[in-house]
Amino acid sequence: QKEVEQDPGPLSVPEGAIVSLNCTYSNSAFQYFMWYRQYSRKGPELLMYTYSSGNKEDGRFTAQVDKSSKYISLFIRDSQPSDSATYLCAMSASNTGKLIFGQGTTLQVKP
Amino acid sequence: GEEVAQTPKHLVRGEGQKAKLYCAPIKGHSYVFWYQQVLKNEFKFLISFQNENVFDETGMPKERFSAKCLPNSPCSLEIQATKLEDSAVYFCASSQETVINYGYTFGSGTRLTVV
Secondary structure: OOOEEOOOOOEEEEOOOOEEEEEEEOOOOOOEEEEEEEOOOOOOEEEEEEEOOEEEEEOOEEEEEEOOOOEEEEEEOOOOHHHOEEEEEEEEOOOOOOOEEOOOEEEEEEO | OOOOEEEOOEEEEOOOOOEEEEEEOOOOOOEEEEEEEEOOOEEEEEEEEEOOEEEEOOOOOOOOEEEEOOOOOOEEEEEOOOOHHHOEEEEEEEEOHHHOOOOOEEOOOEEEEEO
């Protein structure tokens, strides 16, 4: 069993829809949680980060962490075709910065 | 500069040949990380450096893989005697010390193809 599980999709939504992306994890020591966006043939780009449980909002993006359920989410409001990419969750248990990634969810937003 | 520069973008090696990849971190960033992405989305941590010192090497294969970060030079990841299974995109990332646990900046990767 992988430490971090993420549905690879693909997920296809119409423009303007609310998108919900999720990851579950098994290691209760994870404290730092991140979401990255990766366009084809590019490096991952950091979208959001949170520490421990709670919500964080940045523009159209909201990240949620529920440590009791070992579940994290990324919500995208008013989705745009330019949001079409692979979204990777990542998390860390230590102060070394070593990240464990989910498999990534491929999102397509159709105009 | 404000980007992590990785070279070359593409590298093709015959099985058994050596491959050497380079990474120039963002100026002022003291941490460098190497990841291997296989099968499109499977990221695997390899090694990290704090300046020129190995910080965490728990993901580094014991054989054939080595890495260095020397002063005033790009960091490097070297694979001796490449195997078909080494075919992957290798990403480098860098971070300032104060934000090491809040994500870091990735380069665009080096795509290694072993034939």
